[in-house]
Each structure stands twice: as C-alpha cells, then as structure tokens.
Amino acid sequence: MSILDYSEEQRMLKDSTRRLLESHCSFKQRCTHMTSPPGYSKAAWEQMVEVGITSLPFPEDCGGFGSPGVEVAAVMEEIGRATALEPYLASIVLGGSTIARGADAHHLQEFVPAIIAGSMHPALALYEPDHRYALKPMGTKAQAREEGWILNGAKTMVLGGDSATHFLIPAKATDTTLLCLVPASTHGVRVQGYQTVGDLGAADIILEDVPLSPSQVICSGDRAEDAVEYAFDVGVSALCAEAVGTMERLLELTRDYLDTRKQFGVAIGSFQALQHQAVDLLVELEQCRSLSQLAARAVSEQATGRRTAMCSAAKAYISRSARVFAQQAIQLHGGIALTDEYEGSHLARRLTLQSYALGDEDFHLQRYARQPALSGNNAWWD
Amino acid sequence: MQVYSEADTRFRAEVRAFIAEALPAEMARKARSGVALNREDYFGWQRILAEQGWLTPTWPAEHGGCGWTPIQQHIFEVESHLAGAPRIIPFGIKMVGPVIIHFGNEAQKAAYLPGIREATTWWCQGFSEPGAGSDLASLRTRAERDGDHYVINGQKTWTTYAQYADMIFFLARTKPDAPRKQEGISFFVARMDTPGITVRPITTLDGGHEINETFFEDVRIPAENLIGEENKGWSYAKFLLSNERAGIARVGEVRELIRDLHDMTESQPVGNGSLLDDPAFLRRVTSAEIDALAHEVTTLRLLSREQESGRPNPLTSVLKIRGSEVLGRLAELQMEVEGPLAACFRPSPAGDPELPQALLRPALKTGRYLNYRKFGIFGGTTEIQKNILAKTVLDLKG
Numbered sequence: 124m125s126i127l128d129y130s131e132e133q134r135m136l137k138d139s140t141r142r143l144l145e146s147h148c149s150f151k152q153r154c155t156h157m158t159s160p161p162g163y164s165k166a167a168w169e170q171m172v173e174v175g176i177t178s179l180p181f182p183e184d185c186g187g188f189g190s191p192g193v194e195v196a197a198v199m200e201e202i203g204r205a206t207a208l209e210p211y212l213a214s215i216v217l218g219g220s221t222i223a224r225g226a227d228a229h230h231l232q233e234f235v236p237a238i239i240a241g242s243m244h245p246a247l248a249l250y251e252p253d254h255r256y257a258l259k260p261m262g263t264k265a266q267a268r269e270e271g272w273i274l275n276g277a278k279t280m281v282l283g284g285d286s287a288t289h290f291l292i293p294a295k296a297t298d299t300t301l302l303c304l305v306p307a308s309t310h311g312v313r314v315q316g317y318q319t320v321g322d323l324g325a326a327d328i329i330l331e332d333v334p335l336s337p338s339q340v341i342c343s344g345d346r347a348e349d350a351v352e353y354a355f356d357v358g359v360s361a362l363c364a365e366a367v368g369t370m371e372r373l374l375e376l377t378r379d380y381l382d383t384r385k386q387f388g389v390a391i392g393s394f395q396a397l398q399h400q401a402v403d404l405l406v407e408l409e410q411c412r413s414l415s416q417l418a419a420r421a422v423s424e425q426a427t428g429r430r431t432a433m434c435s436a437a438k439a440y441i442s443r444s445a446r447v448f449a450q451q452a453i454q455l456h457g458g459i460a461l462t463d464e465y466e467g468s469h470l471a472r473r474l475t476l477q478s479y480a481l482g483d484e485d486f487h488l489q490r491y492a493r494q495p496a497l498s499g500n501n502a503w504w505d
Numbered sequence: 506m507q508v509y510s511e512a513d514t515r516f517r518a519e520v521r522a523f524i525a526e527a528l529p530a531e532m533a534r535k536a537r538s539g540v541a542l543n544r545e546d547y548f549g550w551q552r553i554l555a556e557q558g559w560l561t562p563t564w565p566a567e568h569g570g571c572g573w574t575p576i577q578q579h580i581f582e583v584e585s586h587l588a589g590a591p592r593i594i595p596f597g598i599k600m601v602g603p604v605i606i607h608f609g610n611e612a613q614k615a616a617y618l619p620g621i622r623e624a625t626t627w628w629c630q631g632f633s634e635p636g637a638g639s640d641l642a643s644l645r646t647r648a649e650r651d652g653d654h655y656v657i658n659g660q661k662t663w664t665t666y667a668q669y670a671d672m673i674f675f676l677a678r679t680k681p682d683a684p685r686k687q688e689g690i691s692f693f694v695a696r697m698d699t700p701g702i703t704v705r706p707i708t709t710l711d712g713g714h715e716i717n718e719t720f721f722e723d724v725r726i727p728a729e730n731l732i733g734e735e736n737k738g739w740s741y742a743k744f745l746l747s748n749e750r751a752g753i754a755r756v757g758e759v760r761e762l763i764r765d766l767h768d769m770t771e772s773q774p775v776g777n778g779s780l781l782d783d784p785a786f787l788r789r790v791t792s793a794e795i796d797a798l799a800h801e802v803t804t805l806r807l808l809s810r811e812q813e814s815g816r817p818n819p820l821t822s823v824l825k826i827r828g829s830e831v832l833g834r835l836a837e838l839q840m841e842v843e844g845p846l847a848a849c850f851r852p853s854p855a856g857d858p859e860l861p862q863a864l865l866r867p868a869l870k871t872g873r874y875l876n877y878r879k880f881g882i883f884g885g886t887t888e889i890q891k892n893i894l895a896k897t898v899l900d901l902k903g
C-alpha cells in the first residue's frame with residue numbers, strides 16, 4: 124500500500140458510502156430534500172445509521188469504531204462529492220466527538236448509543252457574535268445558583284443547529300469554562316435556523332436564563348477546552364476531506380463539459396488556455412488531497428502534539444484553495460455554471476462553505492503558527 | 506496632483522451637487538443595501554436623469570445627447586455609484602439606441618428613441634443562444650420572410666431582465682446558406698408581448714432572478730422591425746459590442762466597493778477592537794485597494810487617449826479583464842469581513858422564514874460574491890478578451 128492512501132477496507136467503506144448516497148441523495152433528490160423540512164433526507168440518514176458509518180469516530184468501548192480520522196475522511200469525501208445534506212459533520216463528527224472526548228463514563232453510555240443510532244443530534248455551538256472564529260467562549264456565561272447554573276448568551280453559525288436535538292455550549296463560569304449539554308427544547312433557548320451557502324442547515328441560538336442542572340455539565344476547565352479543541356480538529360480534518368470530494372466531483376464535471384461543449388466548431392477543451400486552467404485545478408486537488416490525508420492521520424493517531432498543526436495546515440491551505448477552485452471551475456464553464464439548475468454551481472457553493480466553516484485561512488495560519496515550530500531536521504509529521 | 510482638467514474638476518462638482526439634490530434618499534438606501542432592484546427602482550432614477558438631459562450623454566445632440574467626453578462619462582459613473590444611485594441599465598441607452606441612430610430609418614428612430622431617452626421602454630438583448638455564446642456567429646434562430654412579415658423561430662438564453670422588458674433586440678439568421686456564418690444574420694426588434702415569445706426565468710447560483718431563456722415560436726413580426734439591411738446584422742452587432750465593451754471597466758462600482766469595504770472593516774467588531782486591527786486582513790484590503798487604483802488610472806489613461814485620437818482602443822480589453830477581477834476580489838473581501846457569518850445564505854426549510862437580523866448583510870454579501878462570477882463571463886469572457894489582446898496588441902498569430 125502506498126503511503127498516505129486509503130487501505131483496501133477503507134476503499135470498500137468509501138465505495139459503499141458512494142452507493143448509499145447515489146441511491147438516496149442523487150443531485151435531483153437532494154434538490155428536493157433541500158427545500159422541505161428538515162432540509163435533508165431522513166431516509167438517507169437512516170441508511171447511514173443502518174450501514175454503521177455513524178459509529179466511525181466513537182471509541183470502541185461505547186459501541187464505536189474508534190476511527191475519527193481516516194475512516195471518517197473516506198465517508199466525508201463521498202459526502203463532499205454528493206454535497207449531501209445530512210448532518211453527519213454536525214451531529215456525528217463535531218457534536219459526537221465533543222461528547223466522546225469530554226464526557227465521563229456515565230454520560231458516554233447515556234449519549235453515544237443515541238448519537239450512533241441517529242436519534243440524538245448534538246450540535247457544537249462554537250461561535251459567538253463579534254468574536255469571529257475564536258474558539259473560547261467570550262460572552263456566553265454560566266452563573267452558579269443553588270443547584271446548577273443559569274446560562275445567558277448567544278451563539279452563531281452553529282452547524283446543524285436548525286435540526287439539532289441538543290446543543291453543546293461552551294460557557295464561561297467565574298474561574299473556569301463549562302461545556303454544557305442543553306436540549307434544544309429547553310425553556311429560554313431560542314433557535315433561529317437558516318441555510319448555509321453549502322446548503323447545510325445552521326442556526327443562531329439565543330440563551331436567556333436557561334436553567335442548567337449539574338448533570339448537564341459534560342466537563343469543565345482544561346478538559347472542556349481540550350474536548351472542544353479535539354472535536355474542532357476532528358471536524359476540520361473531516362471538512363478538508365469533504366472539500367477534496369467536492370473538488371474531485373467538480374473537476375470531473377468541468378472536464379466532461381470541456382470535452383462536450385462546442386464553440387467555433389470544436390470542443391472548448393481543445394483550447395490550450397482552457398486545458399491549462401483545468402490542469403491547474405488538478406494540481407490544486409492533489410495538494411488538497413495530500414494535506415487532507417495527513418490531517419486525517421494526525422487525528423486518527425490521537426496524539427495532540429502535531430494533530431492541531433496538521434489540521435490547521437490542511438485547513439489553511441484548503442480554505443483558500445476551495446474558493447479559488449470554485450471560481451476557476453465556474454469560469455471554465457461560462458454561463459451554465461451560474462445557473463442553480465446545474466450541479467456544478469451547487470458544488471461551487473459548497474466549496475465556499477468549506478472555505479469559511481471551521482475557521483478561514485487567516486485563522487488557521489495563525490493557529491498553525493502558534494504550534495511548536497519544526498525543530499532541527501525533523502519532518503513535519505515527526 | 507492634477508489628474509482631471511480644471512473643466513473636468515468643475516464638471517465633477519456639478520455632477521456631485523446634482524446627484525446630492527436629485528437622488529431620493531430611499532432610492533439610494535435600497536440600492537446600497539444590496540437587495541435586488543426592480544423595474545421601477547431602475548426607471549425611477551433614469552427618469553430623473555432624463556429630465557436633467559443626462560440619460561443619453563453619448564447620443565448625438567439632435568437625439569438628446571449632451572456631448573460628454575469619455576472622461577466626463579467616467580466621472581458621472583463614479584459619482585453615481587458613490588452616491589448610491591441605481592446603475593444605468595445599458596440595453597437601450599448604450600446598445601440598441603446607438604444602433605438605431607446609426608443604422609435605423611427615420612420611422613424607427615421616431616418609434617424607438619423617445620422611449621429610451623425618457624426611460625419608458627425597457628429593452629433586453631437577445632444575442633446569446635444555448636449553442637452560441639463566445640461563438641455568437643453560430644446562432645441558429647431563424648427569420649423567414651412571409652409577405653410583409655418575418656416569422657421567427659428559435660431560442661435565446663441568458664437574456665438579462667427579460668422579465669421587465671417591453672422590447673427585445675435580437676439577431677436571427679435570414680440566409681441559412683450564406684458562405685460564411687457571419688453573413689446571413691439580421692438585426693431585429695420585437696415587442697415582448699408578441700404572440701409566440703415566452704420567457705422562462707433562470708435562477709442563478711446566488712438564488713437571484715436576473716437572467717432568462719427567451720423562446721420564439723412562430724413569432725410574426727412586421728418587416729419594418731428589421732434594423733438596417735437584411736444580412737448585415739453581424740456588422741451592427743459588432744458595432745454594438747464595441748460600445749458594450751467601452752463601459753466595461755466598471756470603475757464606479759469598484760470605487761463604491763472599496764469605500765464600503767473600508768467602512769465595513771473599520772466597523773466590524775472583533776473582541777474589544779475592530780477588524781482593522783488585524784494586520785493580515787488590513788494587508789489584503791490595502792492590496793485590493795492598490796489593484797483598484799491601478800485599474801482606475803489605467804481606465805483614465807486609455808479613455809483620454811481615446812478622447813484624443815477619436816478611435817476605439819483595442820487595449821480596452823485590459824479594462825474588461827482587470828475590472829472583472831477587481832470587482833470579484835472586492836466582493837470576496839466584503840464577504841470575508843463577515844467572518845464565520847459569511848457562510849450564511851438563505852432561510853432554511855427547517856428554520857424561520859426570515860433570516861436573523863445580524864445575518865441579513867452577510868447573506869447579501871455572499872450572494873453578491875457568487876453573482877459577481879458573471880463579470881468574467883458576459884460581454885466577452887476573460888479568455889476571449891485575452892485572445893483579442895494576443896492577436897491585436899501583441900500581434901501573435903494563431
């Protein structure tokens with residue numbers, strides 16, 4: 124097997140995910156799902172549960188497969204190809220990994236089986252208004268009361284928030300950070316759902332005097348911060364793989380269009396100016412694929428050391444690349460790629476989401492630069 | 506430092522004062538907000554300009570022109586955008602109007618020019634077809650003479666604002682067996698309510714509706730709707746497209762976007778400061794601004810050269826290429842000001858029918874970023890402009 128590539132089993136997982144998505148989330152089907160509640164296909168979601176991919180990132184001792192990196196990447200590439208709408212990234216990867224990393228044995232047993240079964244949708248509420256991509260809670264505060272806490276604050280651009288059953292809310296208490304699990308139906312929680320540019324659902328959440336029992340705190344302090352950073356990295360790695368899948372599909376469509384569209388009596392793909400631009404996309408895709416694979420391995424191996432560096436390296440690169448890729452692919456098509464009827468324009472929009480979700484280029488460049496520098500003759504991954 | 510002449514500087518002051526006085530605040534507010542404008546929004550402003558005699562500045566005086574030089578037109582465009590005026594829709598004023606003035610007969614001038622000059626008739630452009638984009642001359646829509654009518658059959662596409670249009674000007678093939686495909690094309694006009702013309706909206710990737718498909722099915726139009734001579738349509742179209750390219754630097758809009766980008770960056774809170782405190786972001790804003798500066802000065806330089814020589818300049822394609830790039834970049838940066846909120850797009854079926862207040866602006870910025878991909882495509886794609894420059898300026902033969 125070559126270095127940094129999928130194994131035989133991982134390929135099989137990828138192929139079966141592709142078949143699942145082709146039969147439940149074809150481009151035509153997904154356009155229907157997109158416009159009716161809940162904004163994705165319940166049938167497709169049930170199939171994902173059925174074939175077991177919802178268990179991939181969770182530890183084996185609570186029913187998971189124990190592979191948040193490469194196996195999740197294999198699935199996410201397919202999700203990216205299909206621009207699937209199901210909340211796999213939000214509920215399983217981001218929400219699920221936060222709980223998997225932060226919760227105690229009791230909570231793990233209580234929640235993880237429900238997440239794997241697809242009935243519990245936890246959405247990780249990372250961002251707050253006016254704090255851009257900051258991962259630490261700033262304005263969301265937990266005030267101690269006799270028994271438990273009271274939560275106040277606001278979160279924004281919560282992926283999967285429009286259809287979540289629960290929110291994972293990092294909040295500031297007097298001298299610590301709490302990671303709270305709040306059912307979406309709790310009194311005082313106001314959810315305003317909307318669609319992102321990649322057609323995935325998201326929400327703003329307003330928390331007004333939300334009562335919290337002690338058992339709703341998943342963890343606190345360093346452990347809470349670690350859980351969020353971990354889930355963020357797992358999510359970043361997954362999103363990078365998703366972008367690779369989206370680029371791969373968009374390049375296929377672009378290539379086929381260049382080959383079939385005729386102007387001036389010839390296929391436009393015979394113009395060298397366009398051939399070279401298409402090849403630029405190929406060159407870009409291969410860089411993204413490499414960094415995505417590296418990030419996925421860094422996540423799988425679970426060592427915090429280079430994990431964050433590799434995930435941020437991949438996302439810094441892909442954040443920029445995804446957007447430029449979309450722009451160039453549209454340009455190569457001409458007018459057709461500006462229409463909503465064309466699959467390629469949905470892929471281009473998804474790439475825009477992938478560019479800005481979970482940190483943009485600037486954010487990840489800075490995050491990468493804060494990690495320990497390369498020392499001596501070490502390779503990046505040592 | 507003096508770039509404009511004394512006269513042009515006075516002209517700018519005059520334009521500024523007029524717009525400040527005449528542009529209704531509500532109209533400017535709506536246009537600046539970035540929401541889609543409708544027929545009345547555009548025509549409302551055009552009628553105000555028509556009353557002032559400023560709507561058709563490039564037309565000959567006898568048809569209502571006011572004799573502005575290219576530099577003065579440029580100044581007007583910039584001032585209009587900075588003030589937030591709705592942009593001027595070019596199809597009547599800059600495209601079909603000059604064609605009718607140059608190649609139409611007296612009856613056609615009398616029939617069509619007043620509606621353009623007074624902003625009462627909305628025109629749309631039916632050139633492109635599904636099979637004829639960059640290769641416009643391969644168009645297949647047919648016009649067959651039948652007594653004192655022509656019968657039109659075929660399909661046009663990408664017809665901007667056909668949904669608002671009263672009239673369409675279009676190209677159709679009148680001599681299918683002509684030896685060269687450029688020969689045998691004629692230039693027609695038709696009322697949009699002629700039986701057999703149907704318009705189907707095309708939703709663009711930003712969710713907007715500004716382009717359409719236009720179908721012609723056994724459409725009978727009077728023979729006097731032919732402009733100029735039969736089978737000479739290609740040369741009229743080339744004349745029209747050369748006018749279209751001249752306005753394509755879009756410097757007015759560039760200036761508006763730069764100014765707004767500065768304001769947005771400065772007022773975007775990040776923690777206790779603003780986005781302006783972020784050196785990485787500031788660097789990108791500054792770099793885009795310098796690109797815009799180079800573009801505007803290049804535009805002025807080429808315009809004044811054109812003004813002196815009185816001839817169109819093939820370097821104009823530089824303005825089209827760079828104008829598209831700069832606008833695309835500025836729209837992208839305005840979207841990036843919003844940070845994670847840039848990912849917001851539209852209401853979701855599972856959520857509220859309206860977006861939260863704080864997300865209205867990000868959603869508009871993201872929509873506009875997507876929409877602005879069009880600048881590299883219409884009016885001659887970037888690649889076609891590069892072909893022109895390679896051939897005409899660099900003298901490289903293919």
Ligand SMILES: Cc1cc2nc3c(=O)[nH]c(=O)nc-3n(C[C@H](O)[C@H](O)[C@H](O)COP(=O)(O)OP(=O)(O)OC[C@H]3O[C@@H](n4cnc5c(N)ncnc54)[C@H](O)[C@@H]3O)c2cc1C
Binds near residue numbers: 396633887
């Ligand atoms: C928003 C919008 C509004 C429009 N409004 C109107 C309108 O009102 N009326 C109207 O008639 N038309 C309109 N158009 C059509 C527009 O003029 C065409 O889209 C344009 O001419 C390109 O044609 P195409 O889309 O078919 O792309 P194609 O010509 O098929 O081009 C596809 C790709 O091939 C490239 N290419 C083509 N030929 C060559 C070559 N020789 N060398 C190198 N590369 C080449 C192009 O650059 C492009 O990248 C509009 C288009 C858009 C997007």
